[in-house]
Amino acid sequence: MTTIAATHDGGDHASHHEETFVSKYIFPTDHKRIAMQYLMTGLVMFAVGGFMAYVFRMQLAYPGASVPLFGEVDAATYNALITNHATIMIFWVAMPMLIAAFGNYLIPLMIGADDMVFPRLNRLSYQIFFISTIILMVAWLVPGGAFGGSWTSYPPLSSRGEFNGTPIGAPMWVLAVALEIVAFLLGGINFMATTMNSRAPGMKMMDIPIVVWFINIAVLLFMFSVGPLVAGAVLLLLDQTVGTSFYVPTGGGDPVIFQHLFWFFGHPEVYVILIPELGIVAEIITTFARKKIFGYRIIIWTMIVTGILSLVVWAHHQFIAGIDPRMAVIFSITTIMISIPLALIYMLLIATLYGGSIEFKVPMLWAMGMMTEFLVGGLTGIYLGSSAIDIYMHDNTFVMAHFHYTLMPVVFFGGWAGITFWFPKFFGRMLNETLGKIHFWGSTISFNFIFIPLFFLGMSGQQRKIFDYSAFPDINTAAHQDLRVFATTAFLVFIAFQFVFVFNFFKSMMSGPVAGNNPWNSNTLDWQCPSPPPHGNFAELPTVYRGPYEYSVPGRESDFWPQNEPA
């Protein structure tokens, strides 16, 4: 499978190969299969991370009680659960689902190519990712158990076994994260190279669908920010394994340097996740409103500005970490400033609804649910961007509620918007709409009831990462405990509704109504090939005649106009 997609010599090279079981499922190079490997791994890890949340939420609601399906939770286990929950949800769910799965699946289809330009690099990317997953999970079985020093892994706690109690688990955790990052670097190189080189004839830069633009902006941002983290992680690994003192003050090291390296990556990373997902939402809004995107070029340029700005906000995680207080003034301004380009993109997407003919199918519900909920996350960020308020709110559950109101809308609402939107393309069959709506409304309502109490608990002074609040009588009253039980109960309801999705997913995959090429009457090229697309994607590689959002063009009978349809 050495054919390079960029040649555009007619996409029928699939027939040259006999595909074996191994080349099809174990070591595939087809971008769609690799995307499915990422998606399925992401979904499984979503369940794993969710189970961890279930265990520690139960411990918080009923401290000391035996948690069904798990048992009693001690302090070390609790810390390992919260650490791995965060690590998994960011690196093993958000990244593989939003970037790797959608990026791999959509880029070649949406730009009219038959595959990625580096299919073997793509395969290597998933293989490394798979190995990193194994390392992360095996760390639970080693002596001392999995790392529990929080996903930020601040040294010196993370750098010495005598401080963190997990002399083997901690370096395994760092190694797993480092490998995961290598996997996404390989994938990212491929995404960029493919978008730049393999576009269908006629597709200019400003004819590229927003989601493909956004995935590429996210990849660039990832590449700009990840270098310092990898350097930081290597030094941390040396501190852990051979006893160097890069971050240990007693050996002449500086622990705060790691925080800078970590957050220089860690904050842009939030945007790496957010940006592609906003692209997914934009594709869905334009399709279901039958409206041309309002201000396509402005959205693209504004997102580039957002990406650049996101590289200079990192120290808002360190306002009270002993940095020069004058620096906090600057980072407070940049942090609050980043709300401006995002507000512009938001308003342009909302303006797109004006004059539309909006149909609320399940993907549109998820997209608008994301727009509604993410606004809470975005605007509560202003509190924390304000360095003075952050003195009080830092590391308490107000922060936790805030970032779950950003990450859940992004990863969960955005992820499910994407999954339900492209499900017909993935599997050639439609999801059940009724089950989809039950899943949407059940999840949305319970989601809010999980995190609203955490805002109030945070305001009352409840700090994070505490396995049992009994040492802090001011925040351990019966009223506080009632709120914790309330949040946990809402979470159990949330989990229950996920089974509706699991059932719908597998049932519809086997026996849903056949979707056809373009069930949503969408313009982009991914909908102009068979569902599911065969190896090589297009029977004949398309030629592009116009931008992706020509919906409801006056004078045309049909309210959509595929990019590859001659005028």
Next chain:
Amino acid sequence: MGIDLFPPIASSYAGDIDGLFWLVTYLMGFSLFVTWIAMFYLMFRFKKKEGVKAKYILATGNLKWVILPLLLFVAFDGFVDLNTASVWASIKQKFPAAQDNVRVVARQWDWTFIHSGPDGKLDTADDIESDGELHLKKDTVVYFDLQSQDVIHSFSIPVFRLKQDVIPGRAITSWAKPIMTGSWDLQCTEMCGVNHALMAAKVIVHEEADYNQWVSEQ
């Protein structure tokens, strides 16, 4: 709901932080509800109706509909920035003169407080060491000399709205001026290892006479 929105305002600057919190709540609450109303209005107004085709609208010439609200939002942001900078400067940049000193020593997983004693100076014979209890005098500016013996901890007193990381290898100074007597929680707010949840202490604020009596009892 049963819990207080905020704990008592027990330090000179706690009220400023809460005030800033409410300022942001008004501005961002307004932004939130206006955006939601616009969004939901458009969703219902332009719901699909049989026979009604969507409009074809270009951004060119229609941008005032997004630029005007955006400018209002920029003004909100600027206002938050200005107020933040002044509150931040009054807490973290311009310290009032010290009237007392306490050394705070953090380690896995407890707090030791070295009070300066009658002479107000640390490292003298009359220092009073106390495990797990921080004693302070009302209406007195106290400087905290924060030290860690192992990993990063964070010194947090919610009723003071005071929080400052304690970093091994560095001497970090922070301050507070208690304005209310009472006894409250003192937390560690940075993950510091297995028993992070046990790293609790008490802060006890006395009237001057009571404080002197506590000193004399030591």
